[in-house]
Each structure stands twice: as structure tokens, then as C-alpha cells.
Amino acid sequence: MVTSKKIILGKHFDGMPQESDFKIVEEQLPPLKDGEFLAEAVFLSVDPYMRAYAHNMNPGDVMVGTQVAKVVESKNNNYPVGEHVVGKFDWRTHTISSGLASEVAGAGNAPAPYVIPNLSGLPLSYCLGVLGMPGSTAYFGLLDICEPKPGEVVVVSGAAGAVGMIVGQIAKIKGCKVIGITGSDEKGRHLVDVLGFDGYANYKTDNLDQKLGELAPEGIDCYFDNVAGEISTTVISHMREFGRISVCGSISSYNHDVKDPPKVGVVQFYMYENQLIMKGFQNYLYKDRAAEAFRQNLEWIKEGKLKYMETVTEGFDNMVKAFIEMLSGKNLGKAIVKM
Incomplete structure (x- = not known):
């Protein structure tokens, strides 16, 4: 036994x-x-x-x-x-x-x-990351929901995590300007210097509203949301008309009682003013297409376009x-x- x-x-x-x-x-x-x-x-x-x-x-x-x-x-x-x-x-x-x-x-x-x-x-462990659930989450959550176009501005929260860093790199592959939101300058520099992001904001030390205004004065077209909370409210306030929001997670609320979630600023004004589209998703909805994400992410890794x-x-x-x-x-x- x-x-x-x-x-x-x-x-x-x-x-x-x-x-x-x-x-x-x-x-x-x-x-x-x-x-x-x-x-x-x-x-x-x-x-x-x-x-x-x-x-x-x-x-x-x-x-x-x-x-x-x-x-x-x-x-x-x-x-x-x-x-x-x-x-x-x-x-x-x-x-x-x-x-x-x-x-x-x-x-x-x-x-x-x-x-x-x-x-x-x-490594076999990649099947738990870029070639697994996080990789397909990034792939479908960005491409199917946000539908980024060349030249658009994409912001990713939780950008140095398993999903976020893939999202940002795919957005760069698609010809977008990419800004990552993370919790340390060390991670932020990694996003820019190693992964090719165009800029980053440190939500712990930066005035996020001011920083986004500096990094994306033209506004934001796509937002990949891993964290929710006030960070997301601030990002949404900077979005341009017809912007798209892919809601992947709500990390800022996970340590709160589900019956008493954190209170955040109202986003509805920005939603209707700029005719934004927000959609939540779960990766299992794409399980019949998982091989598509696997093959494409593997190809991008081989080509040196996707680092992990x-x-x-x-x-x-x-x-x-x-x-x-x-x-x-x-x-x-x-x-x-x-x-």
C-alpha cells in the first residue's frame, strides 16, 4: 500500500x-x-x-x-x-x-x-503556467474579450503574476503599448527591461491616477483586470471611448469576508460616458479550445517572443x-x- x-x-x-x-x-x-x-x-x-x-x-x-x-x-x-x-x-x-x-x-x-x-x-512545470491554465487564461481573456488592435494602449493589473506577465507580452506581440501595474519597482523594472512592457506603475508608492496620466496621456483602450478594487476604478477612469475590460480576478477582495466585500468608487459614470464594455470570464469556458492556446504560446516561446x-x-x-x-x-x- x-x-x-x-x-x-x-x-x-x-x-x-x-x-x-x-x-x-x-x-x-x-x-x-x-x-x-x-x-x-x-x-x-x-x-x-x-x-x-x-x-x-x-x-x-x-x-x-x-x-x-x-x-x-x-x-x-x-x-x-x-x-x-x-x-x-x-x-x-x-x-x-x-x-x-x-x-x-x-x-x-x-x-x-x-x-x-x-x-x-x-520544463514540465510550464504546464501549470504559460502552457497551462494561466497561459490559456491570458490568451483568451485578452484576445477574445479585449480584442486589442495595433497601436492601442493596454493596461494590466497584477502584471508580474503568472497571468499578467503573459497578457502584457501577448499585447506587445499584437502591436500594443503596454503598461503594467505591480507592487514593487523591482518587478516593474523586470516588466520593462526583460519582458518589453512600455512602462509600469507601482500601486504601493505611486499616485496611480497621476502615473497613468503620465504613461498614457492618450487614454487606455484595454484593461486586463486581475485585482479589482480602487486600482481598477482608477484605471477605468482613464479609459477611452469604446474601451474593453476583461475581468479575470479580484485579488484585492480575496482576504475579505464574501458577505462584506471592500467598498470601492463608482465606475458606472465612466462606463456609460465612454461606452465601455466589461466582461468577466472563467477559463473553463474555453476548455474545448485549450489546445489552441497551448500551441500558440508554445510557438511564441520557441520564437523568443514570449518569456516566462x-x-x-x-x-x-x-x-x-x-x-x-x-x-x-x-x-x-x-x-x-x-x-
Whole structure:
């Protein structure tokens, strides 16, 4: 029998999650049945959505999440031993699966596990980032909703995160002027010097209203919103007529009680005055087109047009640490835990 570790929610968070809110539990896995395979975690993802999703969880539930895992035992011909798969296996070291999304606790709209194709020498962990959910979120959220045109001005909040840095680079590929909003000058300089953004604003130290006026005196055409709150209200106030807003996340509200969200400025005046379009989306709506984003992002990486960064934490026992640090903005790019 295999002994697996899993990390469960010990109690609901009060504001920022604490290490004491989680518990590491061991469990004995049963022998495989026909049609099942055993997956051993190799890389695990920590993402902002997990903080928001925790509101729907009960104490004792395993923390949700996706991982790259190696098939170490199999009675399913679709998942041969030695292959690596991406699956919604949550915060576990080992998972028994038959390849059905519906069997995974907290799976929601997650697809079935899939065997990783040839990555042309790129790290397997990229399947949790630029070649996975964050990459397709950036691709579809920008191109399908904002529909950026050459010469337009695109602003991205959470710009140094897993999704934001891809959004900005795709906007540059499409011929746009790109401004990133982030929480440190170090990250901002990285956006400009390494990733090719045209400018950045540090929301912690800059007067954002003034800074946006300096960086985009002509106004803003597209806004990719990862954070919501007053940052987004300020951005929207600078948008031009017929601007488009893609709402990907609401990081500024995740540590608040869902019944008592933070109060922010009114945006409706700017919405009707400039005839703006705002649309929220979730990545699972594009699951039937996921291969399109995978192929295009992979091609852009090979061409040197798309660069990607990861912040890697070693060890399953440091999952919670990595999660908290990611929510605190200490990561550059995708936050990953390596087994």
C-alpha cells in the first residue's frame, strides 16, 4: 500500500491565510482497480483563485489545485507508467485516478487529466503556467474579450503574476503599448527591461491616477483586470471611448469576508460616458479550445517572443508557505512547488 500526504483546510481563513489554518494528513491508498492509475506529484501549483475558492470549502476538505504528476503504477492503457500528466489532483503527494474529472473532490469544471505532449525541452512545470491554465487564461481573456488592435494602449493589473506577465507580452506581440501595474519597482523594472512592457506603475508608492496620466496621456483602450478594487476604478477612469475590460480576478477582495466585500468608487459614470464594455470570464469556458492556446504560446516561446518566469519552492511540506507568499506578492511569475 502507498502512503500519501494531503493538506486539508483546518479552519476557515480570517483575512490572510496562516500556516495554522492547514493540516498535513497521511492516508493509506488502496490497491488499484482496473481502469485506474497512481500518480505521484512532481510539481504543484499555488494560485490566487485558491484563496477565493476556500470560501466554498469545509474544514477537512483537501485544498484544491492542479499538479504535474508521474504515473508510477497503472491499470489504464491511456495513462502508461512513466508518462507525466496534468491533473486536478489537489494538494496531495499521490493520487489514484481513472481519468475522470468528476471523480476528483472539488474538481468543479476541471478537465480530465491529460498526458503531457512533447514540450520541445521546456520544463514540465510550464504546464501549470504559460502552457497551462494561466497561459490559456491570458490568451483568451485578452484576445477574445479585449480584442486589442495595433497601436492601442493596454493596461494590466497584477502584471508580474503568472497571468499578467503573459497578457502584457501577448499585447506587445499584437502591436500594443503596454503598461503594467505591480507592487514593487523591482518587478516593474523586470516588466520593462526583460519582458518589453512600455512602462509600469507601482500601486504601493505611486499616485496611480497621476502615473497613468503620465504613461498614457492618450487614454487606455484595454484593461486586463486581475485585482479589482480602487486600482481598477482608477484605471477605468482613464479609459477611452469604446474601451474593453476583461475581468479575470479580484485579488484585492480575496482576504475579505464574501458577505462584506471592500467598498470601492463608482465606475458606472465612466462606463456609460465612454461606452465601455466589461466582461468577466472563467477559463473553463474555453476548455474545448485549450489546445489552441497551448500551441500558440508554445510557438511564441520557441520564437523568443514570449518569456516566462517561475518562483519555485522546494518540498510538499512547504506548500502552505508558498501559498501565503504568493498571496503576499512575493512571487515573480508563476508560483510552483517542486517535490
